[in-house]
Amino acid sequence: MDSQFNDTNIDHNNEVDSDTVTLNGFCFCTRHGLEVCPKCPTDNRGMNNSMVEDVLHEKVAEDILQKKWKGDDREPLNVTHMWTRLSGGKPGCTTHKEVGCQECFNWGDKLVNEMQGAKRTARRMRKNRDKQAAVE
16 A cells, blocks of 8 residues: 655655755745745744754864854855756755755855854855866
């Protein structure tokens, strides 16, 4: 007998409905792409933070984590114009058209980089890489 509970191929880490888009386990409002949206209204930081706790403890020294991790008070993430509904209805990044794109939606690394101040460095490296690609 078929049942809705027999499908083990459902990817709840990457799905979209009328209210929420989930990209690599992080939830944002579908309409605006905001982690914290005053219009919808929603604040997904608490739920999203629980998805990366292990990564943060693994990649960041405990003393730095204690000093710099703001938890639910951290600056919210924004995926406006960064995702689209791909064929099959799954959400994916607009850049690579890939569901679960680790380059665009690697939330653990993004939060670690923000805590460690690597955000500017990463942006600078990306610009240099883009310049090199344009020259070649």
